[in-house]
Amino acid sequence: MLTVNLDLGGKRFQREWIFRHLPFRLGSGGKIAITGGNGSGKSTLLKCLSAQMPLTEGTLHFSWNEKPIPAEEIYQYLVVSAPYLELPEEFTLREFLRFHFSFKKLDPAIGANELVQLLYLENTVDKPISLFSSGMKQRLKLGICFFSQAPLVLLDEPTSNLDAKGIEWYRNLVSDYGNNKCLVVASNDSREYDFCEQILCLEDYKR
Numbered sequence: 001m002l003t004v005n006l007d008l009g010g011k012r013f014q015r016e017w018i019f020r021h022l023p024f025r026l027g028s029g030g031k032i033a034i035t036g037g038n039g040s041g042k043s044t045l046l047k048c049l050s051a052q053m054p055l056t057e058g059t060l061h062f063s064w065n066e067k068p069i070p071a072e073e074i075y076q077y078l079v080v081s082a083p084y085l086e087l088p089e090e091f092t093l094r095e096f097l098r099f100h101f102s103f104k105k106l107d108p109a110i111g112a113n114e115l116v117q118l119l120y121l122e123n124t125v126d127k128p129i130s131l132f133s134s135g136m137k138q139r140l141k142l143g144i145c146f147f148s149q150a151p152l153v154l155l156d157e158p159t160s161n162l163d164a165k166g167i168e169w170y171r172n173l174v175s176d177y178g179n180n181k182c183l184v185v186a187s188n189d190s191r192e193y194d195f196c197e198q199i200l201c202l203e204d205y206k207r
């Protein structure tokens with residue numbers, strides 16, 4: 001079981017505190033939403049939680065089956081989908097999936113053929129990702145999060161570029177494949193996070 005514990009988390013850029021004295025607890029398939037208006041720091045917190053960006057203050061601890069995970073190894077346990085993370089456009093879908101799943105293991109319950117069907121991308125396996133629509137790219141980003149064997153899934157604006165059918169598809173993905181995963185959703189759209197048992201509003205942690 002994975003746990004994430006942040007105590008008195010704070011992040012400052014130059015003189016401005018983006019958030020301060022922030023507590024964060026996640027474990028055992030827990031789901032938490034990070035909410036707040038534009039510029040409140042949702043993406044920044046997600047980057048700090050994935051150890052891509054250092055906190056200014058506070059302590060962040062990860063553990064797996066009660067054994068501490070060093071911050072520099074946490075990337076092995078997590079997957080991220082975010083608007084600012086680009087897919088390698090020059091790869092075909094087949095090449096990209098081969099590349100991604102050489103680092104992260106594919107969920108053993110899913111075969112490679114089934115995977116592309118679940119993403120509704122079965123007719124595009126040999127197409128370069130640069131030719132995908134924005135919704136197809138978003139389904140691919142979300143799919144590799146839910147179908148990788150990683151206990152921590154960090155999602156920033158998960159339904160950006162998805163139409164109503166795509167939003168329903170995302171919600172089904174969470175209910176069908178997200179049960180055992182710890183999920184952190186940075187969002188302002190309740191359809192993206194109304195299944196979360198914890199909601200952390202960043203506007204409560206400005207000072």
Ligand SMILES: Nc1ncnc2c1ncn2[C@@H]1O[C@H](COP(=O)(O)OP(=O)(O)OP(=O)(O)O)[C@@H](O)[C@H]1O
Pocket residue numbers: 013018036037038039040041042043044045
């Ligand atoms: N690397 C950086 N250097 C300086 N300031 C930054 C940096 N990254 C983000 N900021 C600032 O931190 C604040 C929070 O930005 P962030 O992108 O985390 O907000 P957000 O809640 O995700 O916004 P949105 O809902 O618009 O995506 C903003 O004022 C932003 O300009």
